[in-house]
Amino acid sequence: MSENASPPTELFSAAAEPELNGRRCRACGYVFFPPQSYGCEYCGAPGDQLEPKALRGAGALASFATVHLHQGKDMEAPFTVGVIVLDDGPAVRAILTQRTDEGLKIGERMRAVIVETNSEGARARELRFRREETAR
Numbered sequence: 441m442s443e444n445a446s447p448p449t450e451l452f453s454a455a456a457e458p459e460l461n462g463r464r465c466r467a468c469g470y471v472f473f474p475p476q477s478y479g480c481e482y483c484g485a486p487g488d489q490l491e492p493k494a495l496r497g498a499g500a501l502a503s504f505a506t507v508h509l510h511q512g513k514d515m516e517a518p519f520t521v522g523v524i525v526l527d528d529g530p531a532v533r534a535i536l537t538q539r540t541d542e543g544l545k546i547g548e549r550m551r552a553v554i555v556e557t558n559s560e561g562a563r564a565r566e567l568r569f570r571r572e573e574t575a576r
């Protein structure tokens with residue numbers, strides 16, 4: 441087995457500008473994220489009809505909410521969870537690097553970012569979204 445082979449559950453690339461590993465249905469063209477191999481949730485085509493599709497980690501903020509209580513010891517509340525509608529179609533729910541009181545607005549541009557976390561001594565990499573820097 442090659443060490444370079446990515447497991448099918450890998451969510452994103454390791455690049456500085458992360459791409460999300462979505463799937464596309466060959467039968468109907470439906471694009472979705474996160475990836476799964478059971479079958480198309482839109483037309484019901486079997487899993488072998490789903491092909492990898494790289495999605496740009498960019499989109500618009502569709503909704504957000506502040507989490508005040510969280511059972512995880514590694515995640516200090518409050519923090520903000522948002523839904524980002526990717527330019528490539530799917531909507532992704534993720535933790536945002538900005539807090540709600542930092543002036544988040546519906547419709548503003550967001551970018552995927554990979555954050556190193558330390559959960560009970562185990563290092564992990566998580567997909568989050570941050571406000572896109574606006575060029576002036």
Ligand SMILES: [Zn+2]
Pocket residue numbers: 465466467468469470480481482483484485
């Ligand atoms: Zn389909």
